[in-house]
Amino acid sequence: MKQIYALLLVWTVVSGLGKAWAQDRTISGKITSSADGSPLPGVNVVAKGSSKGSVSDANGTYTLLAPAGTKALIFSYIGFLTQEAPLSASSNVVNISMTEAAQSLDEVIVSGLATSVKRSNAANAVTRISSDELVGKTRPVTLDAAMSGKIVGANIVQNSGAPGGGISVKLRGISSINGSSEPLYVIDGVFVNNSQFATGAGSGSFSGAGTNQDQAPNRISDINPADIESMEILKGPSAAAIYGTRANAGVIIITTKKGKAGKTKVSFGQDVGFSSAIRLLGYEGFSLDPIGPEGQNKFDYVFGNGTVGSGSKTEIDLWQKATAEGKLYDYEKYIYGNTGKITNTRLSVSGGNDKTKFYMAAGLNDETGIQKGTGFQRKSIRLNVDHKLAKWIDFSIGSNFMRTGAQRSFSGNDNRGVSIGYTLAYTPNYAQLFPVNGVYPASRYTGDSPVAIAERTINDEMTNRFIQSFTSNIYFLQKPNSTLKLAFQGGLDYVNTEAEVYFPEDLQSQLTRPTPGASRYSKNRSFNTNLQAFLIYNWQLLGGKLDLTSQVGTVRLGTDNDFSWIQGDGLLPKQKNPNTGSVRTFSETWQTWQDVGLIAQQEANYQDKIIGTVGIRFDKSSLNGDNKKWYGFPRASLAVNLAKFGFWSYEPISQLKLRGAFGRTGGVPAYGNIFTSLGTTIIDGQLGSVTPTSVGNPTIEPETAQEIEWGVDLGLFKNRVNLEATYYDKKVFNLLNPYTLSSGTGVTQFNAYPVGDLQNRGVELGLNVVPVEMSNFTWTSSVQYWFNRSKITRLEIPNTTVGSGFSIYGRNQLRLGESPTRWYGSPNVPDAQGVAQATRYEDAQPKYQISFSNQFKLFQHFDFGFLLHTSQGNFNSNLTTKQKDTGGTTTDWSKVDNLYGTNLPNGRARLPSNPNVTAREFIQDASYVRLREVSLYYTVPKTILGKAFANVVSNIRIGTSAQNLLTFTKYEGYDPEVSNFGNQSVGASVDNAAFPNSKRIFFHLAVDF
Secondary structure (H helix, E strand, O other), X not given: OHHHHHHHHHHHHHHHHHHHHOOOEEEEEXXXXXXXXXXXXXXXXXXXXXXXXXXXXXXXXXXXXXXXXXXXXXXXXXXXXXXXXXXXXXXXXXXXXXXXXXXXXXXXXXXXXXOEEEHHHOOOOOEEEEHHHHXXXXXXXXXXXXXXXXXXOEEEEEXXXXXXXXXXXXXXXXXXXXXXXXXXXXXXXXXXXXXXXXXXOOXXXXXXXXXXXXXXXXXHHHOOHHHEEEEEEEXXXXXHHHHHHHOOOOEEEEEEOOOOOEXXXXXXXXXXXXXXXXXXXXXXXXXXXXXXXXXEOHHXXXXXXXXXXXXXXXXXXXXXXXXXXXXXXXXXXXHHOOOEEEEEEEEEEEEEOOOEEEEEEEEEEEEEXXXXXXXXXXXXXXEXXXXXXXXXXXXXXXXXXXXXXXXXXXXXXXXXXXXXXXXXXXXXXXXXXXXXXXXXXXXXXXXXXXXXXXXXXXXXXXXXXXXXXXXXXXXXXXXXXXXXXXXXXXXXXXXXXXXXXXXXXXXXXXXXXXXXXXXXXXXXEEEEEEEEEEEEEEEEEOOOOEEEEEEEEEEEEEEEEEEEEEEEEOOOOXXXXXXXXXXXXXXXXXXXXXXXXXXXXXXXXXXXXXXXXXXXXXXXXXXXXXXXXXXXXXXXXXXXXHHHOOOOOOOOEEEEEEEEEEEEEEEOOOOOOOOOOOEEEEEOOEEEEEOOOEEOOOOOOOEEEEEEEEEXXXXXXXXXXXXXXXXXXXXXXXXXXXXXXOHHXXXXXXXXXXXXXXXXXXXXXXXXXXXXXXXXXXXXXXXXXXXXXXXXXXXXXXXXXXXXXXXXXXXXXXXXXXXXXXXXXXXXXXXXXXXXEEEEEEXXXXXXXXXXXXXXXXXXXXXXXXEEEEEEOOEEEEOHHHHHHHHOOOOOOOOOOOHHHOOOOHHHHOOOOOOXXXXXXXXXXXXXXXXXXXXXXXXXXXXXXXXXXXXXXXXXXXXXXXXXXXXXXXXXXXXXXXXXXXXXXXXXXXXXXXXXXXXXXXXXXXXXX
8 A cells, every 4th residue: 555655656746747847938039130130029929839929029029938849939020031940948048030021921901991901811913112122222312213113014104314203103004095194192191292283394485384395393202212111002993992083093002111119219321322324315526528429518418408519608617617626515415414413311210119109200312413403302301100099099190391392404395496405406516605704605506505505594493392191090899809990091281382494585595585584483282181081890700710891981082272373574684583574474273172982891801711802982073074973983802812721732832812803993084174264365455255165074074994803822832932923904984085076166175075995904923032041141033024905995086196296206096996005107008998097106005014123131241132124115206316317416417328218318318308208217116124223232240330339329231222224225315214295194205305314323321229
């Protein structure tokens, strides 16, 4: 019996020791970012093989009770690669440095106006650009320029190389034929203005209310790219349907940086850069050498009638005198060959605790252009505050003030004979145009001297802008399986732009006018407001297997514009004040409209396996003919994650998602399409009114777009390889366009009338790969390929020219079954019915685009990256060569290549006056390959910082980068990315001596405290 008790006692002791040996272990540690060593709060830490986990605090530290036998911990965090760390038997401390993911499937993207979804569950191909992808490699001066080559499915073109941007962004083709196809921009929930405010600089002499040829910058250039945390691009109606009547052209959602709980972080950055023209066209000089078999010289061709000895003796004398005195000048190099200087200074302070987080930032950008007197400046200050008043209520506010200036001179199309690119084309190198005793000589060859225009005229604008956002969540119910909250969001965007254009009274082009000297001051004020309220209910069914999100809400948008200008002609000497002019004209236009929307949406998620969404939005707008009529915009989507089902057992494929989505959006008519104001006139000295010849359409309805999108997302080898493939079919109904009426009606046209339908179809492919992931070497790579095809599927009017242009240079037409951006021009050829029609040429839209991005991290301290982008098969209407041919300055002017079967020099053979010359000469291939970005950075090791700065400095990063460093193209203009007509949907890709684009080289310093 005693032996039995003894055995029981031994068993009890041993079993107790066993339990002690097998008890849970307390593991702790700190989690930091490998990029800068900063702590990462909110990281999920789970003991592998169990459900026990923890979350890191504001300092990045965590404590976890790991079950006995745990071999490793798994760390996961949105935006970072999921990492596994082994547990050591000898230590209970596990510190880890996490690496940012090139594209994390756990990152959150928008699913509604007040909801979001993990990328791995999304049914739409939503492109997300992080702060590092946007400006982490190099520092484009403007936000729109920073997007170039980074959005699959987008056609982004820099309209002008002048400082301050001027970018056209079209998502999945054009969405309208009359006006712009630019996307809607939403910053922190605020619907912001991206207009180009006309100044009158493109019309002479500043006559009229300004045109789309004014080469104005986009207002999105006011936004400091350094303030942005991420951008999400909803490219088509299937994703953008929730934004209703303003979303036909897609939506770009911008989220700015927020504070993080933890130690206050102070960051300072300084960039210094230099810019130069990507390309100058060069020039050919003059000589008396015979050209061709007849013995004519260049003077005979350019200044005579093309026969021997017909050249101007005066011109020959001027050339001989300048040659003898060594006064031959490269005026193009003098004006565009300067080196611009760029400085970018930024300072931010961020931090907070579990209740209040803040982010404050200030930025100062200053760029001088490659042309003397041109430049771009931006001063910005931002404050973002997030505060949790209680468990049931929180709010966020964001305030951003910007002051932006741009000096852009005069370039592009020329209706006065003064545009610099135009006048350079006609100016021979022996012309004497530099000032003598302060007086600028007149040009014998153009309406004005390019030197005088560059140095004496003014085309400046200054913008003051304020954006205020507000968000609040009020929780009525917070239970483990259900929550109910009321989400408020809204804000305002106030823009005040003042512009000045000025020609002195003694300028050559002014001396021939009866009222020499012209000065115009414009003020453009735009005030946009938006407010939305949503009731959102999250709940579960089937024992928590089915997550449901129900939401209903309302949205109200308001716009109030005031555009005015005053102009003085016949100025007093040395005066710019329009009131000193002998003739004064002015104009003021008020615009105001409102949109109201009602939204309902239901989202369902079954164990991340099947995710579906259905929703409807009803909108009404005062821009519609019937401002009380509601228009419906439905949406539906479904995603199926096959790899998450129990039957899936093929480990190499970690994700296989099939997805489909449908949606409708709207495009409200332009302001004034409903009605046309009476014109003013003077009758017997009295002010009177006249009936306009162009009338509004009181029954006008919005254009609507409908899209079906199909796609598959494939992840391989624990998502180190991700493939995203999407096909879309986007249709736009009831395209609005001016409609010509019979002259017997007494009016010429409707301002806007539904004339047909448009279809855009395309494919988007994206491949993201992490080929190498080692402790001392990581390589991430991304390849994107996309194309879009457009065609008119219904047309209620005869073939009609749209946009701008002439038959000899190429123009766009509406033709059934054809793309509205396709070029047509001379010669006219009979169609099947014998009717003469313009010849069909190539499309302004690219056949395809490819982006190739790579990032290499070496030894944890060096970062090297580059972005290559190519656009192939896009064609421009290039008038620049024609101008230089006429002026005799083309580099191959005197070369005789027997063009068009003639023995004429090339510069004469290519002119439109040659009966054999057609639009083929001017519609040119604008394909290119461009090194958009390249960068090299070095991060100083922590050990060195600790010794040198006693841990006061937490990070120092130095580097160099370049933007648009290399461009490979056969295009004959300054740059293949060009648009003489701004952001209009069709007829924009015209090149008429545009401002040259620039390449930029930067040096960077970033310090964190």
